[in-house]
Amino acid sequence: MSDHGIVWFRRDLRLHDNPAWAAATNGHDQVTAVLVIETELLHGAGPFRRQAFLNAAQELDRQLAGIGGRLRVEYGDPATMVPLVASDTDASAIYVNGDVTRWSARRDTAVDAALPSPMHVSWGTLVHPPGSILTKAGNLSKVFTPFWKQWSSRQPRAASEAASAQIATATGSGLPTSSAHSMPVTEQLDRLLEDLASYPESRDLPAIAGTSRLSTALRFGTISPVHLVELIGTDHPGASAFVRQLAWRDWYAHTTAKNLEIDRKALRPGFDRISWATGAEADRDFDCWTQGMTGYPIVDAGMRELRATGWMHNRVRMVAASFLVKDLLIDWRRGERYFRHWLSDGDIPQNAGNWQWVAGTGPDAAPYFRIFNPLTQSRRFDPSGTYIRQWVPELSALSDTSIHEPWSVPPLERAAAGVWIGETYPAPIIDHAFARERTLLAYQSALAADIEPNHDQAP
Ligand SMILES: Cc1cc2nc3c(=O)[nH]c(=O)nc-3n(C[C@H](O)[C@H](O)[C@H](O)COP(=O)(O)OP(=O)(O)OC[C@H]3O[C@@H](n4cnc5c(N)ncnc54)[C@H](O)[C@@H]3O)c2cc1C
Numbered sequence: 001m002s003d004h005g006i007v008w009f010r011r012d013l014r015l016h017d018n019p020a021w022a023a024a025t026n027g028h029d030q031v032t033a034v035l036v037i038e039t040e041l042l043h044g045a046g047p048f049r050r051q052a053f054l055n056a057a058q059e060l061d062r063q064l065a066g067i068g069g070r071l072r073v074e075y076g077d078p079a080t081m082v083p084l085v086a087s088d089t090d091a092s093a094i095y096v097n098g099d100v101t102r103w104s105a106r107r108d109t110a111v112d113a114a115l116p117s118p119m120h121v122s123w124g125t126l127v128h129p130p131g132s133i134l135t136k137a138g139n140l141s142k143v144f145t146p147f148w149k150q151w152s153s154r155q156p157r158a159a160s161e162a163a164s165a166q167i168a169t170a171t172g173s174g175l176p177t178s179s180a181h182s183m184p185v186t187e188q189l190d191r192l193l194e195d196l197a198s199y200p201e202s203r204d205l206p207a208i209a210g211t212s213r214l215s216t217a218l219r220f221g222t223i224s225p226v227h228l229v230e231l232i233g234t235d236h237p238g239a240s241a242f243v244r245q246l247a248w249r250d251w252y253a254h255t256t257a258k259n260l261e262i263d264r265k266a267l268r269p270g271f272d273r274i275s276w277a278t279g280a281e282a283d284r285d286f287d288c289w290t291q292g293m294t295g296y297p298i299v300d301a302g303m304r305e306l307r308a309t310g311w312m313h314n315r316v317r318m319v320a321a322s323f324l325v326k327d328l329l330i331d332w333r334r335g336e337r338y339f340r341h342w343l344s345d346g347d348i349p350q351n352a353g354n355w356q357w358v359a360g361t362g363p364d365a366a367p368y369f370r371i372f373n374p375l376t377q378s379r380r381f382d383p384s385g386t387y388i389r390q391w392v393p394e395l396s397a398l399s400d401t402s403i404h405e406p407w408s409v410p411p412l413e414r415a416a417a418g419v420w421i422g423e424t425y426p427a428p429i430i431d432h433a434f435a436r437e438r439t440l441l442a443y444q445s446a447l448a449a450d451i452e453p454n455h456d457q458a459p
Helices: 019-027 039-044 047-066 078-089 102-113 144-153 185-202 215-220 225-232 237-258 269-273 280-291 297-309 314-327 332-342 348-359 374-381 386-391 411-416 432-447
Strands: 004-009 030-037 071-075 093-097 120-122
Touching: 004 019, 004 078, 019 030, 019 093, 019 120, 030 039, 030 047, 030 078, 039 047, 047 071, 047 215, 071 078, 078 102, 144 237, 185 225, 185 237, 225 237, 237 348, 269 432, 280 297, 280 314, 280 332, 297 314, 297 332, 297 374, 297 386, 314 332, 314 348, 314 374, 314 432, 332 348
Parallel strands: 004 030, 004 093, 030 071, 093 120
Antiparallel strands: none
16 A cells, blocks of 8 residues: 555546546545536537536546545646645556547546656457457457457456455545436436346337446446446347347447547448449538438437437437448548537547448448338338337328338328428428438449558558
8 A cells, every 4th residue: 555546537527436536546545536627628519518527527526525535626737736736645656447439538648748657558438449459360340240259258357355445535626516317327227237138139229228228437437347247147139139239339439449539430441432422402401410400200200309309219320320331421520520529428439430340431330322211120120110200290190101201191181180281291301212312322333442441551
């Protein structure tokens, strides 16, 4: 045991099974818990992510108060504030959980450079750390299945145990006040455990609460992914289907660690030659998409759910993203930025990774020529139109079969349901069959030159 240690919390806002916290409390008599808020980043985040972050920080502060300490909150550039807290407390070591993005790499390099010795890095935000799941040749797998096989056969690190150090009570500048509350993670977990058996079937149906809704808790680290894997196990299909999703999450994080430009550049460089739609018409289409006014009910329902709640069901994220890229031929990066702003779980690795999957430009993506048909998706995954009715109420009087494609419904039936195309609900902004052909041509021309994947190149 020796002196004073600091834990700098970032996206690991919990005490339970937090390896950085465990290392500091085991190695030091006194520990300071610090959070550095970069005001610009806080303001730049969308309202739901900002709120989720503040809720998570307040909960961490409560956990610290429960063991006699407080969260020290500082505002400013971490490269200035972290060394300042270190010299203030005369700390001999700083502990963090690692992060994988371009931005965090730059930040951590700057902080390390301003400290007398580098920070101690653990990996409490992923099940397996980046670089630990590699092919025999020592590369990150280009496809998910071999990654998953190796990932699932490997034991995650043991859950970390904190020791009872003296926790500093310095409060720094304090957290901004916030009144909104979210569902406690324990309740979400209980619900997940109850419904796990039906997860493989229900996870694709947006009308029911068939998924865990833990993505925001994972985003801010209020729950440990290793703890989740331990708790869920893999001894029945529901459990292993769920844990597989956590492997996707790790995979996109590992991919990001090797491709720091994942939100800027197609992972298969040839796809950066696609001629995306630009100009006033594309801007108008983009606005219709963001407002949930494309005339395709399943897309509009998803986009309205996003703006109203900061969350969107995974199946609908795929359909809405595909519509932007493959029907409107709008650059996936524009949609990625928009989603990241509005999602409470918005996160570069997961968001850009999934956008590249949908656009067909990413690792193990759907082949670009397999284009989602929004009507087929709607009928298959929202067969009774329940999800559409919730978010596009102006269509709610249409029958279960008609609600997916209101423009094709006979005018008398539409009138009886109070639906007037172009007045109460828009006509489709694009014809899917036409859009499909246009997209195939655009992708094919981009591919005319070489499209060698570059997943395993260092950034
Ligand atoms: C276009 C698009 C953008 C996305 N953007 C994000 C994002 O910014 N942040 C984010 O966390 N997820 C993102 N996802 C993945 C997925 O949609 C969400 O993680 C999921 O909907 C969250 O709901 P849940 O927690 O109920 O999921 P569950 O089905 O309960 O899954 C459990 C956990 O597994 C992980 N997971 C599930 N699906 C995926 C996936 N496809 N890729 C990676 N991890 C997954 C999540 O951490 C999730 O919380 C995106 C998907 C698409 C298609």
